[in-house]
Amino acid sequence: MADLEVKDLKCHYNTDTSVVPAVDGISLSLEAGEIVGVIGESGSGKTTLGLSIMRLLDGLASVSGTIVYKGTDITHLPEPEIDRIRWKDIAIVFQNNLDILNPVMTVGKQVVEPLLKHEEIPVREAQARCADLFRTVGLDPVWMDAYPHQLSGGMRQRVLLAMALSCDPKLLILDEVTSALDAFTRKEIRDLLIDLQKKNGYSMILISHDLSFVSSLASRMIVLYAGRVVESGPTVDIINAPRHPYTRGLVHSTPDIFVYKDLWGIPGESASEDGHAGCPFSRRCTQPIEICRTSPPRLQSCGDGREVACHRGGIATLLRADAVHFRYPLPGRKTLHAVNGVDMDVCEGEVLAIVGQTASGKSTLAHILAGILRPESGEVRFMDGAVHSGNNGHRFGGIQIVFQDPFSSTSNRFTVLDAVREPFDINRIGTAAERLDMTREALKLVRLPPTDEFLGKYCGALSGGQRQRVALARAMIMKPRLLIADEITSALDVSTAANVLRLLKGLQNRRGFAMIYISHDLSLTLKIADRIAVMDAGRIIEIGNAHEVMLHPRDDRTKRLIGTRVGHCCHDHKPVGMAGRLQTRVSDCGDE
């Protein structure tokens, strides 16, 4: 039997003007000795969940649902009876702040207090226990006589931990214990928690927005958004392959997991009480459909002990390639097998990088995926139709491709207006005025001036960076669901390349379209890619999370590719006779 069983818990805060559903139907169960992580942004209802398990919400909150602790329904226990369970059975380590401890009582007294109440032991013995607890959490017992304001944030957090452990609880709730701690202390507390759990067999609920901390402790995770569970399952699976777009956003925003990637948050604000009846995440989602705005999704099992609340069953596959082959005829009846049996998926809203040497078949693959080239065999499906029968390039929400060389992909003789508006002209979309408006919008999007003067400029008069952005605007004007960027920065100098790339990633992050980014430049790719596919001789030899591929490459050719990065300013090959001078330089560099 589970230690703790929470069923359909709802906590609504009643303010003067509105009702805020902080927790909106959460169920969870906790086995004895299990560590469960509860993850979510601020305002997702995590803390309310912790407080309601301890029945600590004040009169302004209306609570429904049931909380069963070791077979006893504690939801409606009278206050004196719940007081017997509090701290003795269920204790909580509060999030540290200056007000969390009574400012006019020494911390020692505050730790001793519950001991006297629940264990009914003499004061002297309680004080000795308190000193032991202090040592356990790595605090000198002399601090027992200090007042809360005399302690640092980290010390206060330790006191809170010591306090929670004082009556040897069976279930420990930890609310954002690491948010006030530096990296060293955080690691120490984590190790301490693991030790304590092993020694005393506590069950723990770890409430935090710190994904890396939680994932290093919890065996199972629950992801909250706007007071609801959007995903739950084993920690490893959730971190490696999140199913909900929100979870993916969180994982991708965690620098400890994606060590190389630039930091991009989930766009938009956390859902507040805006009153629409659909999925609370739909406004920030990368793959909303009609039903998402009208009815909230239910949490449903998706196998392997995982659950996800999404009308689309989690992150949906946008494009799928199945056994795709393509050969170029060479002189002398030979053929070049440019794409040799590629299977791959691109999910909604993700950035997949295809990396490989020149002539490894990347661009050919890109052309096939975009529907420009027809594969000899195999199939590419976009959304629900085959790429080759659809008209994905000609409609809104389809596939657009931006090419490597902006000088040949945009005509010198076109004005900027002609170049960007071209897809509308070809596909006969909108009136002239609408086309102009949308052209200006698209230019703004790529940070080009939407002025008449600029619109009238000939592409031939633009710089490389500007021209590539014009090409990008031409693609963006069709509001693609999938953007294929084929070596778009390789013709640009480093600074321009960086600007274009950040612009592109920024657009992708805000708009939520999926992107296939093709490049031979591994370092650059790592800055933006969620997943990396390594291509060699027409095959995808390795595909996985960007950091996984980078840190633990499996294929030898991938290892070689990673090893080819020239990188650093500090080299250790010294020219003869210059050793002394160079040595100091090297150490200068090394110290940075």
Place this chain on the structure above:
Amino acid sequence: MNERDGQAIIFRFVVTLLVILALNFILPHMMPGDPFSTMASDVQSEDVIVMTEAQREYYFQYYGLDRPLPEQFFSYLANLARGDLGQSIYYKMPVAGVILLHLPWTILIVLAATAISTVVGVVLGIISARNRNKGSDRLMMTGLIAFAEIPSFLLGIILLLIFCVHLRLFPLAGAVTPFAHYTGVLDQIGDIAHHAFLPVLTLSLAQLTGVYLLTRNTLITVSTKDYIRTARAKGLGDHIVWSRHALRNALLPVVTRTGFVIGMLMGGAVLVETVFNYPGIGLTLRNAVVARDYPLIQGILLVVAVSILLCNLLADRLYQKLDPRVVE
């Protein structure tokens, strides 16, 4: 407290005192009239004996009132430095003597009123806060706030009319029964309490609402603090949570206020003592003002001001003892 802070406090105290001294000196002199227009007449009686010009001049010279004001001020300061508060023109005895004669009565009713208003105010505040937004809380709030709007002298007059004139439960005037023969100390204390009862009640009621509101509101604020939730989480039980955690913190501002309350009551005593004809320094001050007895007015105002300053200082020191966050 370190030495520099100590010095700073003393410096502030001295500056405040000097400002008060200057005001004390200037304000009485700005009143129309002078001590001799009413000198020969009894303050209480209606007949006014007008002095001749020569007599007035003589008295002006005698009391040094003919000298320029700055000169008078400096000689006042000089005398004060020697501990001499001057001679009362009206009572024709040393000001210090007059004050010593009446001050104990004022101290008695002020301290009693402070104690009563603080204790009752805190208790009512606790009851109100614990029943927040319930009927009893709303009733008490509305009642006490409305009550606080009644000026204390009016309240005094009403009490006087009901309890002294109609019900004849309490004496109309004085601090003790004149020419009484006490059978023992208890008897004497009983008599004093009997006389002091209504003045103390009036003063207490005047201050009650302030203490009540402060206690109630601080307690409500404190009860939303995270450390109260922490205490509740520890399963300590309602009683300990309220007494040890909430009240202890909520009473801190009440302590500061008590020093302030004593000051307010010293001022309030003037009106209340006049209404009840209670022989404290409030009544004496009123008489001194009517008689334009400059030295006595200055003396009493000084005593009142210094006691207010001392009370505030004391409250500050006490606060430092109670709140560890205040750096000693």
